[in-house]
Amino acid sequence: GQNIDQPTEMTATEGAIVQINCTYQTSGFNGLFWYQQHAGEAPTFLSYNVLDGLEEKGRFSSFLSRSKGYSYLLLKELQMKDSASYLCASLDSNYQLIWGAGTKLIIKP
Amino acid sequence: GAVVSQHPSWVICKSGTSVKIECRSLDFQATTMFWYRQFPKQSLMLMATSNEGSKATYEQGVEKDKFLINHASLTLSTLTVTSAHPEDSSFYICSARADRENSPLHFGNGTRLTVT
Numbered sequence: 001g002q003n004i005d006q007p008t009e010m011t012a013t014e015g016a017i018v019q020i021n022c023t024y025q026t027s028g029f030n031g032l033f034w035y036q037q038h039a040g041e042a043p044t045f046l047s048y049n050v051l052d053g054l055e056e057k058g059r060f061s062s063f064l065s066r067s068k069g070y071s072y073l074l075l076k077e078l079q080m081k082d083s084a085s086y087l088c089a090s091l092d093s094n095y096q097l098i099w100g101a102g103t104k105l106i107i108k109p
Numbered sequence: 110g111a112v113v114s115q116h117p118s119w120v121i122c123k124s125g126t127s128v129k130i131e132c133r134s135l136d137f138q139a140t141t142m143f144w145y146r147q148f149p150k151q152s153l154m155l156m157a158t159s160n161e162g163s164k165a166t167y168e169q170g171v172e173k174d175k176f177l178i179n180h181a182s183l184t185l186s187t188l189t190v191t192s193a194h195p196e197d198s199s200f201y202i203c204s205a206r207a208d209r210e211n212s213p214l215h216f217g218n219g220t221r222l223t224v225t
Binding site: 099 | 216
């Protein structure tokens with residue numbers, strides 16, 4: 001079956017670094033997405049990885065290992081506004097998005 | 110199990126025809142539903158916000174006369190792609206949120222549209 005696993009909740013301190021992991025098992029693979037979702041709002045796109053390695057975008061970086069079915073989202077210099085849910089989603093061979101349940105990130109001062 | 114049902118999962122149609130996609134919230138009432146479009150290897154793009162009992166709100170660059178949205182009940186929103194063209198071939202996904210404070214968004218599994 002198809003499955004995306006990520007932690008339910010994480011807590012971190014303002015100014016620190018946090019890594020949110022995601023493992024996936026899908027029928028075929030056409031890339032992995034990370035989205036940020038604030039409560040009550042639509043998700044916003046953060047990153048897309050289809051090749052192995054690290055993609056850096058400012059304070060956010062995303063890593064992919066296709067052989068391990070593993071990705072992580074790295075957030076640096078955490079700000080209070082980064083408190084949100086972070087969704088991992090895999091695009092399968094039919095270009096269908098398989099979504100994880102999301103990781104709720106709580107930032108403490 | 111799924112809380113948002115989207116149908117069909119995939120559809121192939123000829124250029125010039127219209128296609129209707131349904132999005133249903135299964136366990137909750139949703140005053141607001143969202144329609145997204147995603148081209149291969151690109152990000153999910155919000156097309157419009159569907160509001161029960163009123164007109165949908167379209168994002169900039171999305172033609173409201175081409176992408177007709179009907180949100181006739183609290184559990185059903187439909188997106189009709191009218192006079193489809195090959196450039197409309199894409200992945201369409203809906204999402205819905207229960208009418209409760211702080212309730213999360215739930216997503217359908219998407220519809221892959223191919224226009225030949």
